Structures are given as C-alpha cells and as structure tokens.
Amino acid sequence: MIRSAKIENLVLKYRENKLSHAFLFVTNDIAACEQDLLEFIKRISCPKYEENCDKCNICYQISHDDLPNIIKINPDGQYIKKGQILELKDRFKGKPIFLENNFYFIENAEKLNASSGNTMLKFLEEPEDNIIGFFLTNNKEGMLDTIKSRLQIITVLYDESLKNNLALSDSEIENYRKVLLNYFADFPNEDLLVLNKTYLSGIVTDRSSFNSFFIYFYSLLREHIKRNSKEFMKRNFSISQLNKMRNIIYELLESSTFNVNIELLLDQFAMAMEDLNEI
Ligand SMILES: [Zn+2]
CATH class of the missing domain: 1.20.272 (Zinc Finger, Delta Prime; domain 3)
Structure with a gap:
C-alpha cells in the first residue's frame, strides 16, 4: 500500500503520461518514502494490474531487490562517489528489460559532492526516455543547487515518524x-x-x-x-x-x-x- 497521498498521485500522473523524469523527495523518513516509491513502481508495473500484489514474479522481484531495472545508490563512506554514478549510467545504457522503465534511487542525495554531482548533472541534462530518478533527502539545504534545480521537488511527511521522533x-x-x-x-x-x-x-x-x-x-x-x-x-x-x-x-x-x-x-x-x- 502506498502511504503517501502525494506518491499515490504519481500513479495518475504516470497513466496520463505526465511524469517527470527526476524527482527530489524531501522527507522525514527516507526508508518509508523509498518503500512507498517501490510500491509505486509495482503499481505501474504489475502485469496483473493488482494493488498490493506481491504474488506475481515482477512484484516479488521488486520487493526483493532482485530486478535489474531498479538501482539504489547509497553514500559510499562519507559521500556518493563519482564511480557509483558512472556505473549507474553504464548499467542503464540500453533499453529497459522486464519493465517499461528503469528506476534509480539516490538515497541521502545531499551526499553528492562536487565530483559525483557533476557527473550526475550531465546524466540529468541528457534525460533519456524510460529512466526515472528518485532523489531522497532529509536535508534539502545540504544539497547542491545545480542538482536541485533540475528536479521536481515533493515534500512527503510521515505522521508515524513524526510522532516516533x-x-x-x-x-x-x-x-x-x-x-x-x-x-x-x-x-x-x-x-x-x-x-x-x-x-x-x-x-x-x-x-x-x-x-x-x-x-x-x-x-x-x-x-x-x-x-x-x-x-x-x-x-x-x-x-x-x-x-x-x-x-x-x-x-x-x-x-x-x-x-x-x-x-x-x-x-x-x-x-x-x-x-x-x-x-
Ligand atoms: Zn504483481
């Protein structure tokens, strides 16, 4: 189930063919937000068109991080490194298989530094069809302005995490x-x-x-x-x-x-x- 109404809304945007190719999610709970986005990918990709499916091969593989269409990038040490972005570019070079789109997640996007940020920027400046990027951060001020300005920004707060914190x-x-x-x-x-x-x-x-x-x-x-x-x-x-x-x-x-x-x-x-x- 998609918990955030704003992410739920992306399903509609996708079906109307109006989805941007790169988003920045500013959130108080990166893990919950990423989970919602995976649910979003299932919703638009499930060959059975079922909500909360998880039974078909595609949904199962999405849940188990087992599909080459989805790449998640985390900071390697203190920063996200240039090599990680180059590898992403390389892996998404051809047309997507299994799903209609390839998706990447940049977790803690404020950890892109000058060097990896620059490589990322070039990637964003030549948007390819069928590649959708999800940048996630809880520290929007910490992010490179050049990257931010190329993303559609969506703020997503999770009630439960508000309360727990x-x-x-x-x-x-x-x-x-x-x-x-x-x-x-x-x-x-x-x-x-x-x-x-x-x-x-x-x-x-x-x-x-x-x-x-x-x-x-x-x-x-x-x-x-x-x-x-x-x-x-x-x-x-x-x-x-x-x-x-x-x-x-x-x-x-x-x-x-x-x-x-x-x-x-x-x-x-x-x-x-x-x-x-x-x-
Ligand atoms: Zn399914």
Whole structure:
C-alpha cells in the first residue's frame, strides 16, 4: 500500500503520461518514502494490474531487490562517489528489460559532492526516455543547487515518524499543553502576530523547539479530530476548522524542513490562522 497521498498521485500522473523524469523527495523518513516509491513502481508495473500484489514474479522481484531495472545508490563512506554514478549510467545504457522503465534511487542525495554531482548533472541534462530518478533527502539545504534545480521537488511527511521522533518529557508536554490552552483562550485575537509573541515566542526559539512544539500540536489535533472531541480547545471549532488547522500545521512543518527562519515561520502560522475565521 502506498502511504503517501502525494506518491499515490504519481500513479495518475504516470497513466496520463505526465511524469517527470527526476524527482527530489524531501522527507522525514527516507526508508518509508523509498518503500512507498517501490510500491509505486509495482503499481505501474504489475502485469496483473493488482494493488498490493506481491504474488506475481515482477512484484516479488521488486520487493526483493532482485530486478535489474531498479538501482539504489547509497553514500559510499562519507559521500556518493563519482564511480557509483558512472556505473549507474553504464548499467542503464540500453533499453529497459522486464519493465517499461528503469528506476534509480539516490538515497541521502545531499551526499553528492562536487565530483559525483557533476557527473550526475550531465546524466540529468541528457534525460533519456524510460529512466526515472528518485532523489531522497532529509536535508534539502545540504544539497547542491545545480542538482536541485533540475528536479521536481515533493515534500512527503510521515505522521508515524513524526510522532516516533518526538521524545518529549512529561514536563515538556505539560508546558506545551498550558501554552496551547492560553493561546486558544485568547483566540481569535485582533492581532494573531501579537498572540504569537505573547504565548509562542517564549517556547519556540529554534528549529528543534519549533519542531517539537508543532509536532505535539499536530498530534493533539489529530487525536481530537479522530475522537471528535472539543475538550482541549474549549471552543466551538467545527471539524472543518480543526482539519484546516491541522493542514496549516502540516504545511508549516513541511516548510520548516527547508526554512530555518523561525520568526518567519511563526508569522506564516499567524497569517494562516487568520483564515480559520473565514470558514
Ligand atoms: Zn504483481
């Protein structure tokens, strides 16, 4: 099963013949993202057109890393090396066999250095039909701009990994709850920027506190929506407002993977929250 809706959407793009030839996935869980992309390859390649097949030869081989159409490249030591990219080029020289396309994965794409990056660039600049590249990173800022600019960028966050990465102490949770209660007791204020300054700027001071606070907020909202509960906010937010709020925070967490200016992100949050009243 493909977990990410954005990757699911690529199936449609593929069927409409509108798929790019190289993507950059910015994600908080590279392994989960790669798994989803393998599911994507199965979905478009299964000769039985079955979802979650795994029974036919093709799907079985994809699952077991056994098909020459798929090459995965990992950093060899500290970097991805030029030789690895040359080998990839070489192996994908002819027409694909078994599948309609050849696919390559560049895991931890920020580990391309000047030399391997240059070779990669040439590969990207002469796109061949039937070759599709998936670059994966959790560090978009660390990537070479020349490579980035040639890729279609898709941000994919996995809820479960967000939650698992969140190791908060009881006192932090207590603190965050208190801050949110006060925040919503005063919401909507004339000026949400002021509300941010009053309640959030004290605890959200850097990228790490930004992430843990908003991931906590996000999981709290998700629980509330699931249980259809208003208990926490003590306000009559409609379900569509809660959903909208959850999307706001999701997008905010996405932006924070490539924007480290916390003040700017908090302003973005305030502006998005203003729209809540218009629902
Ligand atoms: Zn199959």
